[in-house]
Amino acid sequence: MAEEVLIIRVREYDEERDREAVKDMERRCEQPARKPSLSTDLMGDPICRIRHSPTYLMLVAEYGEEKDNIVGVIRGCIKTVTRGAEKQKLFPIYTKVAYLLGLRVLPTYRRLGIGTKLVEKLEEWCKQEGAEYAYMATECTNEASINLFTLKCAYVKFRTPTVLVQPVHAHYKPTGPGITIIRLTPQLAESIYRRVFNNSEFFPKDIDVILSNKLSLGTFMALPKRALHKWDPKSGHLPSCFAILSVWNSKEVFKLQVNGVSALTYALCVGSRILDGWMPWLRIPSIPNVFRPFGVYTLYGPHMEGGKGASRLMKSLCAFAHNMASDDPGCGALVAEVGRMDPVREAVPHWRRFSWAEDMWCMKKLSMTSDDEDDEDDERCGVHNWITTRPSSSVIFFDPRDF
Structure with a gap:
């Protein structure tokens, strides 16, 4: 008996063609609430959470012979941010980072490698756009998402900010x-x-x-x-x-x-x-x-x-x-x-019951090697790899476009 070949196609989201199909797919991803949970309504705009970023992309995954059978999505945006400062604390060190968010796969199509392929394809685009690092954020209790990124996509646990x-x-x-x-x-x-x-x-x-x-x-x-x-x-x-x-x-x-x-x-x-x-x-x-x-x-x-x-x-x-x-x-x-x-x-007032102490951020270095110019710059700044270097500050700036 011939082994079945899985057909997974990943392509860029087409707002006019895919809007309704993506809305329906994400609605089907919502599980019936048997315990208190928080759901998100994107108000009919699947790219609303990345639309205000300087550079962004949304990918959809199709499965099987039939086209337009959208079973998964992922979003990403790229920006230039600080990763600390020089030893003299005079000049900030800027780097291009990609933020990956909104990964969803229909429940009946999970464990088929669709999520992994979406992440890999988005990372390829991030590299082409010059991003040196990519990171994602999720609740520290979301084991499925954390395992996908850390075990299959080589991300490491990076920061755990607090949501108030x-x-x-x-x-x-x-x-x-x-x-x-x-x-x-x-x-x-x-x-x-x-x-x-x-x-x-x-x-x-x-x-x-x-x-x-x-x-x-x-x-x-x-x-x-x-x-x-x-x-x-x-x-x-x-x-x-x-x-x-x-x-x-x-x-x-x-x-x-x-x-x-x-x-x-x-x-x-x-x-x-x-x-x-x-x-x-x-x-x-x-x-x-x-x-x-x-x-x-x-x-x-x-x-x-x-x-x-x-x-x-x-x-x-x-x-x-x-x-x-x-x-x-x-x-x-x-x-x-x-x-x-x-x-x-x-100092920021909050309700502990509604807040969570740890929002898990995982990061990956996309460019595994640096050219000579980058190496010299890193040596001058005293920072070789953001992931393995101790933070120069306890402060993390939260970009409101990423929420």
Whole structure:
């Protein structure tokens, strides 16, 4: 009996031709919720999560003799980011990295090598575009995804940042006395970010593009009122005590929904929201209606300086962002992702039940050999391989386009 030959074709996604088929495939990938789970609604735009990146690609996999039988997808984008700084901490080291996301394969077609082939084909494109590294991110409990990348595709576990989630309540949150919050121009925000994240990892070289994007709702700085008149932005100096962050409107990109909760949990959550709306002075920590599609605001670039007082300033900034979200119908949560040892982790308000301490990032070096020029540059900077080198900072900049 002749052995059956598996026919797997991987090609670039055609938005006009493939949109409906991909939407149907990803809907079929959603498993019935028997326990609390979070589903993502891309609102009819399969490439919405990579559309704002400088360079991106989406691939689809077809299986069998019949064309247009789409059984798998993967997305990828390429950007230039920092991987630390020189020993003197004067100049950041930039490198091209590829971010792989949105890998999905229909349940009935898994274990046939389709996921592996999608990753390999996307990596080929990344190499052609000059990416030196590729990385992916997933929940630390997603063993199937982690095993695919680490065991079959030669990725290694790299970083474990923390995802902080704060529900948006019906009531406003106080920003605190004696604190001034000002909105920065994109140009001033860019200047400050390039200074304070000089030594960090994953800070995007095109931060100016992010700050001027229509989804960026602004960059805000909190500082003591008494210090406001002493600070002149044109001087080039930063205040001695301040906090800064930017807000990204992910609500216009995708929606989330919580499924699989018990009737009792549902009733308690709805009841807390009703009480909070009726009696806001009680400041009940209510839960928004997360059982239907809701949007989120992403807080990016959180940074603070100035000792203990800076933590209070960061909390005030987060309260300010919360109140912005509260005025936006359909926005149910604020999300921030920070390095596991980043000092702002303890200052950003969040609910532990909704947050997760470790978001697993796995990375792979795509160019296994470097030319002489790269070797000399690496030797000068004291960095040979990003994956095996100890990080020069505890700070990881989370690009809001990647959420």
